[in-house]
Amino acid sequence: MERRVQAFAHFGAGISQELNDQPDKALDHFAQSALADPSNESLILQVVRRYVEEKKPAKALELLVAGTALPTASGALFSWLGYVNSQLGKTEAAAAADRIAIKKSPGSLMAYQNLAQIYLQKKQPKEALTVLDDAARQPAPDAGYLIELAEIYANFRQLQPDQADAVKPRSLELLDRAAKLRPQNVLLLEKMADGYRVAGELAKSEGIYLQLLERFPNMPMIREKLTEVYLRRGKQELAAQQMQAIARDNPNNPQAYFFLGSIAYDQTNYVDAAGYFEKVLALNPAFEPVYYELAELRVALNKPDEALDVLKKAREKFKENFLLEFHTAFALAKLKRYDDAIKAYAAAEAVAKTNEPERLNQVFYFQLGAAYERKGDFAQAEKIFHKCLGIAPDFADALNYLGYMWADRGVNLPEARKLIEKANKLEPGNAAFLDSLGWVLYKLKQPREALPYLLEAVKVEKDPDATLYDHLGDIQAALKQFEQAHDAWQKSVELEANDEVSKKLKAMPAPNKSGK
Numbered sequence: 001m002e003r004r005v006q007a008f009a010h011f012g013a014g015i016s017q018e019l020n021d022q023p024d025k026a027l028d029h030f031a032q033s034a035l036a037d038p039s040n041e042s043l044i045l046q047v048v049r050r051y052v053e054e055k056k057p058a059k060a061l062e063l064l065v066a067g068t069a070l071p072t073a074s075g076a077l078f079s080w081l082g083y084v085n086s087q088l089g090k091t092e093a094a095a096a097a098d099r100i101a102i103k104k105s106p107g108s109l110m111a112y113q114n115l116a117q118i119y120l121q122k123k124q125p126k127e128a129l130t131v132l133d134d135a136a137r138q139p140a141p142d143a144g145y146l147i148e149l150a151e152i153y154a155n156f157r158q159l160q161p162d163q164a165d166a167v168k169p170r171s172l173e174l175l176d177r178a179a180k181l182r183p184q185n186v187l188l189l190e191k192m193a194d195g196y197r198v199a200g201e202l203a204k205s206e207g208i209y210l211q212l213l214e215r216f217p218n219m220p221m222i223r224e225k226l227t228e229v230y231l232r233r234g235k236q237e238l239a240a241q242q243m244q245a246i247a248r249d250n251p252n253n254p255q256a257y258f259f260l261g262s263i264a265y266d267q268t269n270y271v272d273a274a275g276y277f278e279k280v281l282a283l284n285p286a287f288e289p290v291y292y293e294l295a296e297l298r299v300a301l302n303k304p305d306e307a308l309d310v311l312k313k314a315r316e317k318f319k320e321n322f323l324l325e326f327h328t329a330f331a332l333a334k335l336k337r338y339d340d341a342i343k344a345y346a347a348a349e350a351v352a353k354t355n356e357p358e359r360l361n362q363v364f365y366f367q368l369g370a371a372y373e374r375k376g377d378f379a380q381a382e383k384i385f386h387k388c389l390g391i392a393p394d395f396a397d398a399l400n401y402l403g404y405m406w407a408d409r410g411v412n413l414p415e416a417r418k419l420i421e422k423a424n425k426l427e428p429g430n431a432a433f434l435d436s437l438g439w440v441l442y443k444l445k446q447p448r449e450a451l452p453y454l455l456e457a458v459k460v461e462k463d464p465d466a467t468l469y470d471h472l473g474d475i476q477a478a479l480k481q482f483e484q485a486h487d488a489w490q491k492s493v494e495l496e497a498n499d500e501v502s503k504k505l506k507a508m509p510a511p512n513k514s515g516k
Contacts, residue, residue: 007037027051031063038066041074048080057087068097075105082114091118107138109145113152125160129167132156136174143183143192150174150195171199179204186216194225202229218249227259236263254283258290265293270301288318295327304334322352322359330367338375345371362392366401373405381405399423400433407440416440431461435468438475447478466496473504482508 014029027050034044044067051060064081067073078101085094095118101111112135119128135149153171157164175195183189193208209226212219223242230239240263246256261276277294280287291314298307308331314324329344345368352359369384385402389395403419406412420436427433438453454472461468473488489505492498 003036007033007040009033010036011043031059034063035066038063038070039072041067041077045076045080048084052084052087057084060084061088073104075101075103075108075111077101078104079108079110079114082111086114086118091121094118102134107141107145109135109148109152112149116152116156120156120159125156125163129156129163133170136170143178143181144185144188146174146178146181147183147188147191147195150178151191154195154198168199171195172201175199175201175204186212186219190219190222197225197229202233205229206233231263236267239263252283254280254287257283258287261290261293265297270297273297274301285317288314291318292323292327295331299327299331299334302334304331307331307334320347320351322348322356325351326359326364326367329371333367333371333374336374338371341371342368342375362388362395362398365391366395366398369398370401373401378405378409394422394426396423396426396430396433399426400430400436403440404436407436407443410443413440413444417444429460431457431465431468434460435465435471439471442471442475442478447475450475451479464491464495466492466498466501469495470498470501473501477504477508 010029010033014026014033017023017026017029027047030043030047031051034040034047038044044063048060048063051057051063060080061084064077064084067077068081078097082094082096082098082101085091085097095115098111098115098118101108102115105111112131116128116131119125119131132149132153135152138145141149150171153167153174157167157171160167175192178188178192183192189208189212193205193212196202196205196208206226206229209222209229213222213226216222223246227239227242227246230236230242240260243256243259243263246253247260250256257276257279261273261280264270264273264276274294274297277290277297280290281294291310295307295310295314298304298310308328311324311328311331318324325344325348329341329348332338332341332344345364348364349360349368352364365384365388369381369388372378372381372384382402382405385398385405388398389402392398399419400423403416403423406416407420417437417440420433420440424430424433424437434453434457438450438457441447441450441453454468454475458464458468458472469488469492473485473492476482476485476488486505486508489501489508492501493505
């Protein structure tokens, strides 16, 4: 009776302290009340949760030890005892408490999760998975239990990627079981959609997100998650619609405009993409990645000077980095300032070697090799392209570029042919590669074999190209098909003025179309 009186007294004092805005003193009184009457499990659990939130596991442990000493102690108390012991590094005591919790309350998901985590910490994933499978076999669980267990399996997949394929079906089975129970709780539905999304069941996650959006149009993050699903499913238009809605609801949201710009970029709507990225910079000038995206866009729009202006602003705000130097080099190369471009590529390479060596891939060395070739330093270009192909032997663009560089200069023709033929096998139907193959055959004095490749290149090229028609004219002239050669060269100069091609046209009499 005396202890019960103490419990009531401390509880009353705790209420008083709370009313006087003294939460710490209130919590101490509540703890004293629980210790005086450890049969009051609800109070023990409330105080333990508070202590855990405040990172005071030792105080929580004292209460749990007192509560679990009673023969009537519930599985919930033992689950928390396991969790707190685990936080204190007492893994054996934690595992023992979790096993008692599971025995007392087989539907206590917290105990299964705690015990599985302990096995993972001990590098025993097989035993951890056995614990989770035991949890999945519990009879008649509710939707919340199934969805949370599916989330635990998903976390297990991330921690044990070598077992991801085996574990993924178990997560999906739990989510499907939960879906059949038709949960209506908003948070559970969101978790279920998240689970499907993480597991790659995008159609199912899309349906739930749309359902939530219809019921709660202003629910946070649903449109963002739906956008991700649409992007992964290749539904760029629907993704853009969601981002546009986010931008309408919050016109000052730079992230929405960044996504819209990225989507427009992927769809090659470069003008729209540039507009969205400009808005991002206006709203958040400290958002570094957008400077490089915008610079790349400016080059794609054939405005390399504007790209350099954007990069200059980035240089004033941020420290030297690979992307800043790389995009600077790319823009300079577009301006045919090849010496400056090569210096910028060298700066990018130096930064990457120190901080991001993975940046120095085949794409980087391809661009560097192209700059040397356009500068006219063919020996250095050849060296760089070999380095590029050493990294990626099947990089078709590099195979074709090096082969064409040799063919155009009339050197290493047999080796050039091998490289270009390999590029064509890797990407059949590529107009540039077909042109290169025809050109190397022409240089090998095989114009008859070359002609079909040029005709096919002209046929498949979506945008008429002056060089293709120039090459076609040369090959047709070599075959004494003068009328066709004249037409091809005429088409070439109509597409792009070229003194050399014009000389060839003047040297050849205009064909007599009437046949007289």
